[in-house]
């Protein structure tokens with residue numbers, strides 16, 4: 001199952017307080033194939049992102065970056081591979097005490113590999129890409145929700161990752177904000193970034209992904225493209241796409 005330029009997990013089990021969140025879970029994110037993970041609230045979607053990033057450790061099974069199994073390794077042993085992935089967290093997770101520019105350049109300043117001038121150039125480029133360059137000296141508290149999300153994307157881009165994970169990137173935005181973020185994600189994909197998204201918003205998912213993974217009760221119950229999902233006769237998938245009275249209070 002392992003591709004030399006893909007990331008994923010095999011036969012992975014993860015539980016919290018003896019409650020299974022993922023059971024014998026197989027997942028593959030191939031380079032160039034943009035994917036969304038779907039499932040009801042609490043199904044374990046964000047947990048998948050955290051496991052792939054090595055932020056959580058599975059009880060069994062393995063997580064791999066290409067041919068390298070990272071399970072059981074220290075972060076320092078897979079740091080170079082890990083740098084190929086960036087995540088945009090749900091609320092943006094910006095540092096409140098730093099300006100927009102400092103947030104975007106934070107990782108580069110920490111690494112210390114580039115000069116101040118080079119880092120400032122990256123900051124301006126990335127802020128310009130997401131269309132908020134004029135906010136460079138503002139603090140997160142001075143930004144709208146949509147701007148915060150765009151700054152968070154600029155920060156993810158600063159390290160020039162190959163893969164970008166998005167956790168609910170359009171939640172809480174108005175339709176224009178949603179359109180802007182979807183457009184931004186499509187431009188990133190056109191530049192060769194591979195995206196993995198967790199969202200409840202089906203229009204966002206369909207606008208930005210070719211493949212869909214559906215999670216239900218700790219297991220993967222569907223994998224396929226939009227048409228296959230729309231034609232699926234799996235009850236949970238059908239209910240998710242077309243909620244009925246039966247969905248009330250489940």
Ligand SMILES: Nc1ncnc2c1ncn2[C@@H]1O[C@H](COP(=O)(O)OP(=O)(O)OP(=O)(O)O)[C@@H](O)[C@H]1O
Nearest residue numbers: 016021039040041042043044045046047048198200
């Ligand atoms: N630190 C924790 N302690 C206890 N339970 C947790 C913890 N983190 C997550 N969980 C539980 O694990 C399950 C999966 O959480 P996860 O955030 O991955 O779900 P999700 O599908 O992303 O949900 P949502 O769509 O609401 O964001 C949830 O039932 C959640 O309550």
